[in-house]
Amino acid sequence: MPSSTSKKNAAESVKAAESVKVVVRCRPLGRKEVDDGRKTCVDIDTTRGCIEVKKLSKPGNDKQFTFDNVFDQNSRQIDLYKTVFQPLVASVLEGYNGTIFAYGQTGTGKTYTMQGTPSDPEQRGVIPNSFQQIFEHINQTKGIQYLVRASYLEIYQEEIRDLLSKDTKKRYELKETADSGVTVKDLSSFVVKSVKEIEHVMNVGNTNRATAYTDMNERSSRSHAIFITTIECCETMGTENHIRVGKLNMVDLAGSERQSKTNASGERFREATKINLSLSALGNVIHALVEDNTNHIPYRDSKLTRLLQDSLGGNSRTVMVANIGPADYNYDETITTLRYANRAKNIKNKPKINEDPKDALLRQFQSEIQRLRKILESKTQGGGTVKRRVRRVSDTGEEEEFSEEETVGREEYIKEQQKHLEEEKKKISENHSLIAEEKQHLMGELDYRARQLNEEAEARDALKLKLQSMESKLINGGDVIQKTAIMEKELQEKQRKIAEEKQRADEMRNALKAKEEKAQEAKETFNNLQSEVSSKTKKLTKLFHKLQNAEQEIKDLQEAHRQEIEDLTQTMHDLQRHLVTKQLIINNFIPPCDQEMFYKRTQWDDLTNNWKICRYESEELKEMVKRPLSAIPSQRHATCQVGKVQMLTAHASEKPVVFLRYKHQNILMVDLDLPSRTTRDYEGPTVAPHIKAALEAALEDEEELVVDAAKLNKRERRKKKKSSRTDNMMSKSSDNQIYSKSRKREEELYPSARGLLGVTPKRTGF
Ligand code: ADP
Ligand code: MG
Secondary structure, eight states, rough: OOHHHHTTHHHBBBBBOOEEEEHHHHHHHOOOHHHTOBBBOOETTTTEEEEEEEEEETTTTOEEEOSSSEEEEOOOOHHHHIIIIIIHHHHHTTTTOOOEEESSSSSSSHHHHHHHHHSSSSOOOOHHHHHHHHHHHHHOSSEEEEEEEEEEEEEEEEEEEETSSSSSSOEEOOEEEEETTTEEOOOOOEEEEEEHHHHHHHHHHHHSOBBBBBOOOOTBSSEEEEEEEEEEEEEEEEEEEEEEEEEEEEEEEOOOOHHHHTOOHHHHHHHHHHHHHHHHHHHHHHHHOOOOOOOOOEEEEEHHHHHTTTTSSSSSSSEEEEEOBGGGGGGGHHHHHHHHHHHHHHHEEOOBBSSSSSOOOOHHHHOOOOHHHHHHHHHHOOOOEEEEEEEEETTTSOEEEEEEHHHOOOOOOHHHHHHHHHHHHHHHHOOOOHHHHHHHHHHHHHHHHHHHHHHHHHHHHHHHHHHHHHHHHSSEEOOHHHHHHHHHHHHHHHHHHHHHHHHHHHHHHHHHHHHHHHHHHHHHHHHHHHHHHHHOOOOHHHHHHHHHHHHHHHHHHHHHHHHHHHHHHHHHHHHHHOOOHHHHHHHSOOOOOHHHHHHHHHETTTTTTEEEEEEOOOHHHSSSSSOOOOOTTTOOGGHHHHHHHHHHHHHHHHHOOOOOSGGGGGGOOOOOOOOOOOOOOOOOOOOHHHHHHHHHHHHHHHOOOOTTTTTTTHHHHHHHHHHHHHOOOOOHHHHHHHHHHHHHHHHSSSGGGTTTOOOSOOOOOO
């Protein structure tokens, strides 16, 4: 009962978070669709709240969704209202905010669900049905004062238009206050006292609503329309007034279809883009609200989401009706709508009763009424005494006229005064004894007084009227007679509902029985299958272990293989380096003909697994120069002389002669590329003449050392060695000296090995 809600304390008014309620309604196939032979692709199980959508072109690809309530093609407006919307409107009457929005493709029945045909009770949609409920409730509620107002706006291409304003082209902005949240600035709202009045407001708005033609539906609405009903109620408890405010938003969204389906172009295309923008912003808000890890909710992305901010994740109870069409060609859109709706199910709102808000209009009305009453009171005070003529029968039995004084109120007093003035005026005009000037003066005075009295009376009347009109805007609930009738009606309705529920329960029981039977069958099959499953599981486990081992082995092998490749590569590099070094030595230190001979002599020995060097063939040996004989038979080192001779003869005959035995003597004759001198001869310190003379004298007897390496024989050299050892003035080692001397001589003949490496000009030899 309404009065019971007033007893709730503030703590109770704050309810725990509750989910957005999502219901789906499927309309019947349209006439055109039937004519075109369209098939239904939607299966609805109203008892389980289940919807199955089948792709007829691809059997087995069915999609299932579950919702709080689902309504099939045969659903009646009133059923939908009673089941889903009535509880929501009832909570708005208690002081909660409520939102109902219809979402879906164009032509699926959003406007039908929200508006229907208001004049036909069977076809009435949510909005007109809510009017009935609101005013019935107010009439039933005793001792509570209500103020109901309605606004109607439209968001068209991201611009807000007031559908109740005379200037429907004017654009409105949003504003945000701590008490009322996000509202439209300067939006007109009409105070209504009855169903008739609020229906009139709705009709005016509907005629102003923008509609445009697209392929989808002949009069498809391309805008989002929001009908707002604000219900304020005041309950007096003791000496205190308690005000509660509930706001009901009823939103008929524009079609959610993709632009490609509408065949829109030009202005229509731009329009569709903007409509899609706000709908996709709505989708993003829903998505962000149901994601756990999102802090930012993009309400500000569109005007629609800003305005519905409280309805989505805020202080509101929200019901979303997802409208779908059953025809197979709408399969994709139907799935999209159902997915959208499915996501919205997870939005959590925190509704609370809006108690004593600072900006409640009802409070403003009450204080204004109070003020007017006070003014009126002051205007009615200050009456006076008036003389009345009364007829009375005297003691003598004759009727006499007396004049009596009476104290009256201000209103009466003014009336008397006006009457008195009129009489006075009449008397003066009839009095011929007065001169014209005097008469005029007196009449002027009387007119002035009469005017004053009139003005006072008019002001009081205006005040009275204003007060009356303000008071009339507030509805005082509770008409007992009406209440009984309504209750009777309600009772009948409830009985009908109980009967329906019973029927539904029977259906459910039958369905449950059938399912139990099915479950039993499935259980038997299951037992057989289970033993099969357990043996297969064992096998599978074994195989799995095997697989794991094999996989591990493959990994190990791969690793080993990789390691081997690395080692081999390293070895190959080492060998290459080694080979290059050897090749370098061979090329530089072994003559090509020797190399050739050597290569010929080398053979791979399979037995030893190694290269072996073969002996010279006899032919080869013949060709080889025989070992030169020493000129002095007993002396071994005559070869030097022989080599010299051979070289000279070869040089003369210009034939290359290979001196096989002493290869170090196989020296090439090349011109020296002498560098320019960069040093100076040593010049010793100047010696005093007497010291010089003494030194010369000392050296005079010394035998000058002359070494001819070519002619020097061993004995001589030994002798020289002996003598040179004693000579401190000469170099430390006589051998070295001899060698260096002979070397010097040789170098004179055969320039040093500067041109040896890599140069193979005209080859000479001994
Ligand atoms: P929307 O507003 O989604 O574009 P409408 O409400 O204009 O769609 O519906 C399109 C047509 O389908 C209308 O002629 C309407 O009467 C019809 N219709 C929609 N829903 C139903 C329903 N549940 N039962 C019967 N007719 C319906
Ligand atoms: Mg519509």
